[in-house]
Amino acid sequence: MRKHLSIGLAAILLASLVMTACGGGAASGYKVGMVTDMGGIDDKSFNALGWKGIEDGIKELGIEGSYLESQQQTDYATNITQYVNQETDLIVTVGYMLADDTASFAAANPDVNFAIVDFSYAPPIDNVRGLTFATDQASFMAGYIAAAVTKTGKVACFGGINIPSVAIFMVGYEAGVKYYNEKHGTNVEVLGWDTAANNGVFVGNFESTDDGRRTGEEFLAEGADVIMAVAGPVGQGTAEAVQAAGNAWFIGVDADWTVTASKYSDIILTSVLKNIDVAVLDTIKSASASGFAGFGGESYVGTLANNGVGLADVASGAISNDIEDELEDVRQGIIDGTIDSGWETYLSNL
Amino acid sequence: MDDKTVASAIANAVQQPKSGAPTPKGQHRRGGWLRQLLVPLLAIITALILGALVIAFTDESVFQAFGGGFGRGVGQAFSVIGRAYGAFFSGAFGNPVRIISALISGQGAQIRRAIYPLMETLRISTPYIFAGLAVALGFQGGVFNIGAEGQYFIAGLVTVFVGYAIKGLPAIVHLPLALLAGVVGGGLWGAIPGYLKAKTGAHEVINTIMLNYIAFRLAEFMLDANGLMARGDGRPVSPEIQPSAYLPQFFPNQVELRVNVGFFLALAAAALVWWLLYKTTLGYEIRTVGANPRAARYAGMSVARTIVITMALSGALAGLSASTDILGVLHYMPNAFSSGYGFDAIALALLGKSHPFGVVLASLLFGALRAGAQNMQGIAQVPVDLTSIVQGLIIVFIAAPEIIRKLYRLRQPVEGEELVTVRGWGGA
Structure with missing residues (x-):
């Protein structure tokens, strides 16, 4: 019986072999x-x-x-x-x-x-x-928010590998923090990236969530309470470390992390969106x-203007209405060119 | 009694009847090789049937049709399977009707398009043959080379470096040099665990796996966007190799037809490995050490030397799979060059029963599976992962032939007819 069944199936297989190339009927x-x-x-x-x-x-x-x-x-x-x-x-x-x-x-x-x-x-x-x-335009805004919410005066970011499409996030982020410092007379420090030195923290891959967790824990130990990870899934490890610490924020990149990594929603401050869609x-x-x-x-x-890049909703209650208004000004400033989001300057200084 | 006679007496006493191994005349059974092929063939067919079931049961339209009645559901299942496997076979071998009509029409463009699937199968098979031979040669010599993937990466790095960094050489010098670089790079990387096993007894399975990691990270380091071998356009890829190092493609002006001389090199390598194993003293030593190292030592063979040579040759073959892919198809080496060939190679050696010609057949099968799957994905929207399922099933059935024998009521093999592909851990 079993034998007949398998022979039958083999025959069907052969029949399907004969039915080749009937596809392709296009509308x-x-x-x-x-x-x-x-x-x-x-x-x-x-x-x-x-x-x-x-x-x-x-x-x-x-x-x-x-x-x-x-x-x-x-x-x-x-x-x-x-x-x-x-x-x-x-x-x-x-x-x-x-x-x-x-x-x-x-x-x-x-x-x-x-x-x-x-x-x-x-x-x-x-x-x-x-x-x-x-993406520097959107991460500039993320940096501005990070500087506004930090209690320790230290915010951090790191990348996967030092390639332009990663570094651009970090350049914008640092520029945003600096702009906030300028406006508010604060002295918020950026860990993990230094545009002037063209150097920063890179884990060396886009896979290892362990690297992400370790890097996150190091930044937390150094006193940072906002961390942006520009390293794809590596950031999930970082988000986990941040969630375990409980007194810090995480910033995602590329997609809206409250959707793609919703289990970390409570500590996601915002996400820098690269709207490929x-x-x-x-x-x-x-x-x-x-x-x-x-x-x-x-x-x-x-760009921010054509919605090709953008910022996901900021965690509710994380920033005051005043900061929200300022953020709108920052967005307008970047769009009309009165605020430099950093990347072009960085490139010209290389 | 001289050493040779002792060795052959021992080897016969060991009775490791690998296919083609020294068999006394007269005992050779008629159709023996056909029987050898029976289990693999049935394994492939069974895996394809199970794959068909997976296709049917993961298709939404089949479930909807079952809602409308059992008969309709079965009908829909068959039509889904037919469509998928139709695309699969036409992607792997082309449509025979179309090939013939194209050949009759004599139009170049039509012919190229009709034979494209077949050429694609041969193109994909090429690295598989080299990698499969590498692992098969190791099995014959009693070493389990899981490091083919790492040897592939090292050979790739060396080949691509020779390919792009040396300029102004004529192709007749440059191309062989680039191939040789891969052979040496892969060979040395393979010889390291061989040497460690021969001199310290460190198990090659552990060492080849560890060397894989070193090779992967080394490649990442060199080809990182800012790495020493990066092209410098912000991407983690090497520069393009010089045209003088290209392995000639059969259709040089057609970007899609990438089948190249590498395929014939692979066939030649299979013939060479066969000749080495069955026609030379070294091959005899490799097989004897593989069958029983103690007996080989007693017969006066240097087991240590043979193991190092086996691993070096194995690494060199694995290296050639990278070299031919880089020189013949890609023309550069990317970071994240996760080929998977080195691991599929283990399956190929098992499927080919560690015989060079068996490996060639197995590689052609895997090439066809992958070419077909790529087409099936496009036309029937079946995920490419199905190939992995089918490949995995084939290996399970090959590794546990008892399943196939029970399923198809085959008789038990006569004592000694069964092939021992890999001996257990610590057996050596």
């Missing part, structure tokens, strides 16, 4: 495909946010969207090829690790449009839109609009 819509990096679609970060942008596009614009996950460095090209073969209109590649493959496929397929998250080419490539983010949706909107004449190598920069 007429605009097709968007996203290729993830090795973090996978459930990374609660870049890939998940990028996909949210496409889902929003499906809802708002009625486009067709799908994603392909990559498990290895060599999968990027495989997945891009699949989208090219499916005549996808816009291919979104997530993360700078896909930059080389995106560039070579963009050159080989000039009639397909590409967008790459967190990278821009110099010189630009005509049919690729680089999606970059002025907004950037992707914006790209889909402009590329799928009638009369779209190509990106022309132009890249997208997410």
Whole structure:
């Protein structure tokens, strides 16, 4: 009996082999495909946010969207090829690790449009839109808040690896604290990053929650009572350390941590948002609009003004109404350029 | 009696009938190799069937259809499985009808697109063959090389460095040099645990795992965005290698067709390993040490020397899987180069019964599985993780052949026919 069952199943398997290639019946819509990096679609970060942008596009614009996950460095090209073969209109590649493959496929397929998250080419490539983010603008505001809530006069931050897309958060954060000091005549100190020295604390990876906890405990021991972690999931360890201490705040980055890491909600002061979904949706909107004449190598920069970066809701009761008003002024100042959020200056001083 | 006769007498007495091992004439059973293939084949089929069940039971539409009646549910399940495995097979081997019609039409673009899946399978198989051979050679010599992944990283670092840092060499010098760098890098990294085992008795399983960590962190250190080997554009990747170090691709102007000469190098390596193991004195020594080190020592072989050589060769093969991927496919080395080849290699060696040609077949299978899964993901929205499930099931069935035998009512193997792939801990 068992034998017959397995033979039967084997026959079905063979039958399915024969039924090859019946897919591909496409509707007429605009097709968007996203290729993830090795973090996978459930990374609660870049890939998940990028996909949210496409889902929003499906809802708002009625486009067709799908994603392909990559498990290895060599999968990027495989997945891009699949989208090219499916005549996808816009291919979104997530993360700078896909930059080389995106560039070579963009050159080989000039009639397909590409967008790459967190990278821009110099010189630009005509049919690729680089999606970059002025996260220093939002983390400037986070630094301002941190300086306002600290009781010990010490706030901290650390990064995963010292690369520009990480350092930019820390530069903005320090600038925000300094701006607060200037306005209020305080002397709040920043641990873990020094823009002038171009150096800070980096755990060296984007994985180890143990490193996050250890670093968090060290900062707490040094007297910091606000910690921002720019290291992806590493920050979960830090949040745990902060929660255990009970008398400090944590600032998340990229996504709203009260949503993605809700068990730490009670100690999350705010989150510096890198609204990749907004950037992707914006790209889909402009590329799928009638009369779209190509990106022309132009890249997208997410700012406070276009909501490409932003600040999540601040923990209720953490800051006074006065600070809230000041924060609105800071936001306006950054948008109209009267306040320097730090990154451009930092780059020019390198 | 000279040493050689003693050795062969002992090796025969040990009776470690690895496939192709010295078998006295006349005892060779007809169709023996077919019987050897039966369990792996049934393991693969069973794993695919279970994979189909996973696909059906994780699909929402199947559950909805079951709500509308049992028959409808079963029908929907079959249509979901058919769609998924259809995409799977066309992603792994291409659509035969399309290949033939493309060949008849004679149009380059059509042909390229039709054969792309098959080429992709060969491309993915290439590093698998090298890594699988590395672990298989270790098994033959009685050492368990879990360090293939670390050897892969070290070889990658050395290869890519030779690839980008040396400029102005003609390809005929540069390419072999870059390959050699991988061989030496991987070989040395493999020889370290071999030497430690031979001289101090430290178990190679522990040492290869520890050396893996050192290799990973070293690669991170070198390729970090500000690392010594970073490209300098803020990304944790190495510079691009010089075109003179490229392993020639068969379709040089097609970005998507990345199959390259590395595939033939891998086949040649398999033939070379076979020749080494079964046609040379060194290979005989490796197998004898693997079968019974005490007997080998009694026969006058240097067990220590053989273990070091086995591990070095194993490391060199693992290194080539990195070198061919970097020189033939990627043309640079990224940080977070988590290949997984080194660990899949253990499965490949088991599946291939530690025989070089078995490893080639197993690698082609794994290549097909991965190429197919990538296509299945796109067309049928089945997560790529399904390959890992299928691969895992295959290994379980290979490692515990009793399950397959019970399931398919196969007769028990005759004493001595069964292959011992890995001996237990401390056996050596």
